[in-house]
Amino acid sequence: MESVRTxxxxxxxxxxxxxxxxxxxxxxGVILSxxxxxxxxxxxxxxxxxxxxxxxxxxxxxxxxxxxxMVLGSGxxxxxxxxQFPGRRFFDGVLILPLAIPAYVLAFxxxxxxxxxxxxxxxxxxxxxxxxLPNLRTPAWVITILVxxxxxxxxxxxxxxxxxxxxxxxxxxxxxxRGPWGAFFxxxxxxxxxxxxxxxxxxxxxxxxxxxxxxxxxxxxFTTAIYKSWFGLFNLNAAAQLASLLLLFVLLLxxxxxxxxxxxxxxxxxxxxxxxxxxxxxxxxxxxxxxCALVFLCAFLLPMGQLLVWAxxxxxxxxxxxxxxxxxxxxxLGSGAALLTTSGAFLLALAVxxxxxxxxxxxxxxxxxxxxxxxxxxxxxMVSFAWLEKGLGFVLLTGSxxxxxxxxxxxxxxxxxxxxESGMERIRPQLAEAAITLGCSGTALIRRIYxxxxxxxxxxxxxMVLVEVMKxxxxxxxxxxxxxxxxxxxxxxxxSEGEWQRAALPAVTLVLAGLLPVLLLLRRSGR
Amino acid sequence: xxxxxxxxxLLRTMAVLLQLDHLSCRLGEQTVVDHLSLQVKEGELxxxxxxxxxxxxxxxxxxxxxxxxxxxxxxxxxxxxSRPGFVLPPERRQIGLVFQDYALxxxxxxxxxxxxxxxxxxxxxxxQRVNDMLELVGLQDLPLRHPHQLSGGQQQRVALxxxxxxxxxxxxxxxxxxxxxxxLRERLRRDVRDILIRQNMTGILVTHDQHExxxxxxxxxxxxxxxLQQWGDVFDLYHQPANRFVADFIGEGVLxxxxxxxxxxxxxxxxxxxxxxxxxxAQGTRVDVLLRPDDVIPDPSSPLVGEVLLKxxxxxxxxxxxxxxxxxxxxxxxxxxxxxxxxxxVHFCIQPEHLVxxxxx
Numbered sequence: 001m002e003s004v005r006t007x008x009x010x011x012x013x014x015x016x017x018x019x020x021x022x023x024x025x026x027x028x029g030v031i032l033s034x035x036x037x038x039x040x041x042x043x044x045x046x047x048x049x050x051x052x053x054x055x056x057x058x059x060x061x062x063x064x065x066x067x068x069x070m071v072l073g074s075g076x077x078x079x080x081x082x083x084q085f086p087g088r089r090f091f092d093g094v095l096i097l098p099l100a101i102p103a104y105v106l107a108f109x110x111x112x113x114x115x116x117x118x119x120x121x122x123x124x125x126x127x128x129x130x131x132x133l134p135n136l137r138t139p140a141w142v143i144t145i146l147v148x149x150x151x152x153x154x155x156x157x158x159x160x161x162x163x164x165x166x167x168x169x170x171x172x173x174x175x176x177x178r179g180p181w182g183a184f185f186x187x188x189x190x191x192x193x194x195x196x197x198x199x200x201x202x203x204x205x206x207x208x209x210x211x212x213x214x215x216x217x218x219x220x221x222f223t224t225a226i227y228k229s230w231f232g233l234f235n236l237n238a239a240a241q242l243a244s245l246l247l248l249f250v251l252l253l254x255x256x257x258x259x260x261x262x263x264x265x266x267x268x269x270x271x272x273x274x275x276x277x278x279x280x281x282x283x284x285x286x287x288x289x290x291x292c293a294l295v296f297l298c299a300f301l302l303p304m305g306q307l308l309v310w311a312x313x314x315x316x317x318x319x320x321x322x323x324x325x326x327x328x329x330x331x332x333l334g335s336g337a338a339l340l341t342t343s344g345a346f347l348l349a350l351a352v353x354x355x356x357x358x359x360x361x362x363x364x365x366x367x368x369x370x371x372x373x374x375x376x377x378x379x380x381x382m383v384s385f386a387w388l389e390k391g392l393g394f395v396l397l398t399g400s401x402x403x404x405x406x407x408x409x410x411x412x413x414x415x416x417x418x419x420x421e422s423g424m425e426r427i428r429p430q431l432a433e434a435a436i437t438l439g440c441s442g443t444a445l446i447r448r449i450y451x452x453x454x455x456x457x458x459x460x461x462x463x464m465v466l467v468e469v470m471k472x473x474x475x476x477x478x479x480x481x482x483x484x485x486x487x488x489x490x491x492x493x494x495x496s497e498g499e500w501q502r503a504a505l506p507a508v509t510l511v512l513a514g515l516l517p518v519l520l521l522l523r524r525s526g527r
Numbered sequence: 528x529x530x531x532x533x534x535x536x537l538l539r540t541m542a543v544l545l546q547l548d549h550l551s552c553r554l555g556e557q558t559v560v561d562h563l564s565l566q567v568k569e570g571e572l573x574x575x576x577x578x579x580x581x582x583x584x585x586x587x588x589x590x591x592x593x594x595x596x597x598x599x600x601x602x603x604x605x606x607x608x609s610r611p612g613f614v615l616p617p618e619r620r621q622i623g624l625v626f627q628d629y630a631l632x633x634x635x636x637x638x639x640x641x642x643x644x645x646x647x648x649x650x651x652x653x654x655q656r657v658n659d660m661l662e663l664v665g666l667q668d669l670p671l672r673h674p675h676q677l678s679g680g681q682q683q684r685v686a687l688x689x690x691x692x693x694x695x696x697x698x699x700x701x702x703x704x705x706x707x708x709x710x711l712r713e714r715l716r717r718d719v720r721d722i723l724i725r726q727n728m729t730g731i732l733v734t735h736d737q738h739e740x741x742x743x744x745x746x747x748x749x750x751x752x753x754x755l756q757q758w759g760d761v762f763d764l765y766h767q768p769a770n771r772f773v774a775d776f777i778g779e780g781v782l783x784x785x786x787x788x789x790x791x792x793x794x795x796x797x798x799x800x801x802x803x804x805x806x807x808x809a810q811g812t813r814v815d816v817l818l819r820p821d822d823v824i825p826d827p828s829s830p831l832v833g834e835v836l837l838k839x840x841x842x843x844x845x846x847x848x849x850x851x852x853x854x855x856x857x858x859x860x861x862x863x864x865x866x867x868x869x870x871x872x873v874h875f876c877i878q879p880e881h882l883v884x885x886x887x888x
């Protein structure tokens with residue numbers, strides 16, 4: 001089958017795909033095999049103290065965040081796509097901006113705002129009488145913070161689903177005797193359900209993986225427990241065992257997401273088009289406006305304002321060479337990981353084109369990394385390298401930049417693969433065949449056809465990975481080599497000491513970087 | 528070398544350029560091309576005709592080198608380029624291919640598209656060749672446009688120029704006109720044909736449109752279920768179809784049940800037809816006779832009469848379906864001046880050029 005080889009590359013690509021799948025499978029295998037040695041003492045300690053709390057907290061987080069993002073995300077999406085009220089067009093765009101704010105940034109901003117000596121307190125002290133500040137370190141507040149940061153996942157997918165249903169479906173249910181509200185609940189919502197569930201499972205996966213926000217709130221979850229048993233007890237094996245428990249939850253979510261993803265696909269009956277919107281009047285219009293405004297205010301405007309004020313106040317002290325160093329490290333790690341990850345994703349996108357079964361499976365496994373929490377992945381990478389080095393007898397990658405880059409690449413491969421795959425789908429196979437009949441094959445084919453045509457997708461992939469890596473906290477904390485502090489690490493250090501103001505400058509930097517891909521997304525969806 | 532007589536009656540030597548020898552191709556488990564043999568001579572324009580799914584595109588892709596041979600061989604200019612276990616890679620075959628949807632490179636200008644296959648030439652040579660090609664296809668004013676800024680016809684011309692630029696030994700065209708308006712399609716087909724003849728290029732056109740095949744070249748093949756049903760002169764395809772499939776696929780017509788009276792004469796339900804040649808069927812054999820609509824001719828003095836059931840205006844001619852007393856439904860193509868209304872009765876006679884018979888089934 002030589003002809004097939006010229007088109008799709010030889011065994012090399014299959015090998016690359018399998019290798020990339022291994023970067024998922026090996027850390028996973030290592031984590032699961034940690035149960036060969038049961039850390040009886042540690043588990044006894046855990047069971048007596050925190051295990052029950054961990055499980056309850058995790059379930060609470062999953063249920064709360066899941067419900068919250070589904071209600072908020074699909075509700076807002078319904079308002080901005082299928083209703084008409086003042087400010088709709090504006091909110092349609094800006095409601096995805098919270099995607100740019102890392103959960104831990106919103107968490108410490110809110111906490112700092114309400115904290116002793118925070119702005120709220122100093123205002124309240126001007127008011128006579130005693131006003132008690134609420135205790136923020138409760139599950140409800142953690143869940144609220146995460147919902148405000150993560151609802152855009154559901155919002156985006158539900159919005160797409162509502163728009164794709166097209167007018168005809170809704171008209172059909174209207175003709176069959178349903179009012180506009182009935183049509184929503186009997187047709188639009190059930191048809192969008194798979195998309196909404198996919199968005200919610202992605203959001204809950206992110207919530208499970210979150211380390212920064214929960215640790216600011218002293219809310220114990222598996223990610224904080226993994227961190228503590230690694231750095232507090234110096235017990236990597238116990239960390240791995242905790243990680244495997246977290247993996248169980250993630251696996252359930254992943255299964256849910258994957259099964260729904262298939263269903264979410266085939267609904268676009270008459271494609272994207274402007275739906276005929278339900279025009280809201282009076283109180284209803286005001287309520288819709290107020291809800292959108294409230295969410296935008298709480299999830300984006302207020303925290304951004306607070307951060308900017310803090311950053312301005314601490315600018316003189318914090319904008320020094322140390323900040324330059326932090327930014328430099330962050331960008332260096334980010335761009336290194338972006339290059340590595342995008343190259344890998346490009347090869348995967350090439351590999352998956354041939355439709356060979358083995359390759360398809362390898363690619364499917366390799367792009368599962370987005371589901372692995374950063375702390376789990378860090379433990380997996382660390383333990384694998386420790387084993388490898390014990391076998392080889394010398395220090396190889398542990399605590400090196402290479403190990404960190406590998407963890408980033410594994411986790412964010414899917415982020416880069418998405419835009420590349422959809423870009424690749426637009427290159428018809430005939431284009432490659434035309435080039436081949438004109439004498440251009442092999443690497444020349446990649447250089448002269450694929451790379452130039454895919455350039456916009458490649459740039460998108462690079463940018464998205466860069467920003468994700470810049471924001472990444474747990475894996476960076478656990479795997480960074482000595483002296484390689486990043487902006488996210490700085491935020492962690494400052495917030496764990498309650499120095500909210502001094503975390504603001506790096507946080508603003510990260511949010512501004514995070515806005516880039518979000519704006520790109522906004523522009524692409526034509527709003 | 529073999530000696531052939533061109534349609535102009537001149538004797539000329541024509542070397543066989545492409546030879547398919549018992550070629551079979553499989554896609555997965557399915558045999559898509561089945562023991563197919565044919566020869567194409569240098570400078571000849573031929574077409575492969577067949578309904579969609581007949582295997583014609585797979586055959587073309589096998590010649591281009593994208594589909595391997597599971598049996599037999601493909602020989603180009605005395606060199607085996609495909610046989611089981613061996614495929615000369617497409618990029619080394621020097622065979623040009625024009626795709627149905629053109630497959631122009633969206634990131635390159637018209638000039639760069641045409642120059643894509645000319646890496647082996649020097650800068651000046653390449654530039655010269657691209658200019659020649661632009662002129663050849665009449666696009667000298669648009670060298671810097673991108674494909675999306677061109678009309679369908681212009682894109683088609685770029686695709687042709689791009690395929691011809693590296694001076695391939697053979698040019699394959701995969702339904703290249705099917706995406707165009709009828710008007711443009713005919714004009715462009717003539718232009719492309721002229722260009723290929725001027726370049727003395729050998730061209731194989733794949734199409735499902737018989738008119739396209741007829742006006743493309745002198746020879747054509749009809750493909751059905753991967754089997755070459757007939758390969759030869761386009762005149763014969765219409766007037767001497769080798770089997771029922773070809774008779775049915777090419778042109779309109781009807782098969783009438785009949786019985787041999789003598790070796791040359793057939794008795795059908797409503798008339799007696801004389802083929803003027805001896806057919807290899809014994810007297811009394813039941814046969815089917817192929818009648819084309821143009822075999823039916825209006826004739827007031829004829830005893831045969833039919834009632835107009837259907838009328839389809841076709842410009843200079845009108846197609847009628849005539850109902851005969853024995854229930855036969857006979858398609859007839861009359862000059863447009865013979866204007867009948869449904870229900871009218873018309874006298875006609877049958878004057879086939881050649882009588883085509885198939886054994887009755």
